[in-house]
Amino acid sequence: MYKKIYEAYRRLSKGDQAELRRASLKSIGDIPAYFKIIKMTGCKDIEQTQRVIFLLVHTDIAEENGVGVGVALLEAGVNLRNVQQIVRSGDNSIDYLKRQIVRCKNIDIHSIGEIAQYWGDHARRELLKEFILNQKD
Numbered sequence: 001m002y003k004k005i006y007e008a009y010r011r012l013s014k015g016d017q018a019e020l021r022r023a024s025l026k027s028i029g030d031i032p033a034y035f036k037i038i039k040m041t042g043c044k045d046i047e048q049t050q051r052v053i054f055l056l057v058h059t060d061i062a063e064e065n066g067v068g069v070g071v072a073l074l075e076a077g078v079n080l081r082n083v084q085q086i087v088r089s090g091d092n093s094i095d096y097l098k099r100q101i102v103r104c105k106n107i108d109i110h111s112i113g114e115i116a117q118y119w120g121d122h123a124r125r126e127l128l129k130e131f132i133l134n135q136k137d
Helices: 002-011 014-022 032-041 047-056 069-075 080-088 090-101 109-117 121-133
Strands: none
Touching (some): 002 032, 002 109, 069 090, 080 090
């Protein structure tokens, strides 16, 4: 599903892509480009799909051998305080995650897609866990 969404996004015009990148999570569902992706992929118009698109348009996706989101944050030099802010931020946490994701390179599409689709307490906890377990001592 995530690959289909990402490929549909890449087939959009540059103007539609820019419109999606400028959108907030709250407004992404009101943009024509969002519905073009829904039409191309056959995905449902639900909050999970909006979150997936919201994060995918800001992510440097690896063609192959990508890393998980926690590892990518670590490699981008994001510090533990920033990750803790993502975990503790409640409703605004996906916006904080997006701000940090922009700094990352070569993220595995399934890792970012699953985090976006299942965003909640468990996903935030798994992100923190992956980040800490991959830190060098």
